[in-house]
Amino acid sequence: MLDLVYGALADPTRRAILATLAEGEANVGSLAERFPISLNGVSKHVKVLERAGLVERAVHGREHRLRLNPEPLREASMWLEHYRTFWDARLGALETFLLDKRRGGRPPSSGRGR
Amino acid sequence: MNAAGEGAPVLVVRRRIAVPRDQVFAAWLDSESLAQWMRPGDCTTATVTVDPRVGGGFRIVMDGPTHGAVEHYGEYLAIEPPSLLSFTWISQPTEHRATIVTIEFEERGGATELVLTHRGLPAKAVEGHRKGWTDVVRLLDEALTRAG
Numbered sequence: 001m002l003d004l005v006y007g008a009l010a011d012p013t014r015r016a017i018l019a020t021l022a023e024g025e026a027n028v029g030s031l032a033e034r035f036p037i038s039l040n041g042v043s044k045h046v047k048v049l050e051r052a053g054l055v056e057r058a059v060h061g062r063e064h065r066l067r068l069n070p071e072p073l074r075e076a077s078m079w080l081e082h083y084r085t086f087w088d089a090r091l092g093a094l095e096t097f098l099l100d101k102r103r104g105g106r107p108p109s110s111g112r113g114r
Numbered sequence: 115m116n117a118a119g120e121g122a123p124v125l126v127v128r129r130r131i132a133v134p135r136d137q138v139f140a141a142w143l144d145s146e147s148l149a150q151w152m153r154p155g156d157c158t159t160a161t162v163t164v165d166p167r168v169g170g171g172f173r174i175v176m177d178g179p180t181h182g183a184v185e186h187y188g189e190y191l192a193i194e195p196p197s198l199l200s201f202t203w204i205s206q207p208t209e210h211r212a213t214i215v216t217i218e219f220e221e222r223g224g225a226t227e228l229v230l231t232h233r234g235l236p237a238k239a240v241e242g243h244r245k246g247w248t249d250v251v252r253l254l255d256e257a258l259t260r261a262g
Contacts, residue, residue, distance in 0.1 A: 086154055098138060
């Protein structure tokens with residue numbers, strides 16, 4: 001499922017459609033007016049977003065209302081946050097290590113000076 | 115382009131370190147150095163072996179009370195001192211699939227601007243790290259920023 005989410009987010013037009021829907025519901029026709037591509041083109045992008053679960057469609061008679069569903073983004077963002085925390089902390093430890101070494105201090109938990 | 119395909123998550127972390135970049139670069143390829151700072155969370159020891167040449171490998175075993183011994187390993191893809199380092203990063207959290215870490219070291223008047231990019235991690239790695247963090251808008255912002 002998340003592979004579909006990342007695939008959906010890989011395209012700039014689809015990201016722009018999501019940003020538009022983040023402001024409120026829209027239908028395919030009103031989306032097509034905002035982008036320099038055909039109705040058919042917008043429709044294809046919307047289908048990719050629907051498959052990824054990022055967009056939901058409500059049918060009211062002849063009108064199809066599209067709505068952003070942010071839930072699939074939540075898992076993706078948790079992954080990013082995990083590794084952001086990991087690398088932030090590692091780079092902080094690297095900085096401390098290098099500055100200590102520079103001051104002629106010894107690295108923590110190593111019995112030897114360097 | 116990358117190991118896990120177009121659209122996989124890309125993480126960029128920056129840090130400015132007040133040390134010349136040749137020293138910052140060297141710290142990434144020295145096993146004694148890595149053992150000092152590759153210790154996340156309550157990890158008490160990191161056991162490190164490196165074979166610092168393109169095609170050579172590294173192995174870091176982080177050991178601590180919470181997660182036990184967690185092995186991380188990979189292969190060097192590019193070693194261009196003092197400006198660029200790239201390697202694969204493989205571990206249980208990446209489902210033992212290759213992800214790619216690229217580090218750029220930029221000279222900043224005797225200091226170093228370090229830019230780390232981690233890309234291609236598999237989607238399922240997310241599920242192991244459910245910690246209640248739910249900032250949806252941020253990812254969307256980042257996706258839009260990258261597009262710009």
